[in-house]
Amino acid sequence: DAKTTQPTSMDCAEGRAANLPCNHSTISGNEYVYWYRQIHSQGPQYIIHGLKNNETNEMASLIITEDRKSSTLILPHATLRDTAVYYCIVRARAQDDKIIFGKGTRLHILP
């Protein structure tokens, strides 16, 4: 039932940009791409979401391809505190109230 595909794990050097990819080739027109993260055993934390335009907030940037079949979450200057599991989630904003989490990408920030 997975709507997204993410690498199991990634490493990134501290201070560098972390680019986390996500494939969502079956995304439909009313579905948004959301990113959450979960720092070790804490509650999930919302990061960003988008429909088709690129989005940026104080935490990250979200780049969505023109065909919307994939996206990339960018943490511009990763710190050790960004070590977490990052979840890419596709959901229809109005209909899908609950969040269905996959396995995500475990991002290790290396000192």
Add this chain to the structure above:
Amino acid sequence: EPEVTQTPSHQVTQMGQEVILRCVPISNHLYFYWYRQILGQKVEFLVSFYNNEISEKSEIFDDQFSVERPDGSNFTLKIRSTKLEDSAMYFCASRPGTSGYNEQFFGPGTRLTVL
């Protein structure tokens, strides 16, 4: 910044006992949720709650589970007769209102250990 809080942080109970997990959602939020995460597994949706009734529940949320908003601030999850497989982190979440669609804010979780 307002936060969702949960108590206790860790609950240990014997199989067959009842437990109540407590959550205080962010004060002006209207939608409330419970999720759980068994160690090493995915975060799973249990139930959503709005206007004093359940909006949606998953297959996990069987007759052993119930939720309640007993007053204007607390949101509780009760497990009537705990089983070993109920051992997990339980996360409460809340979100604001109906104008646009707002994201869910999660609490720090309660670790439930059933012996």
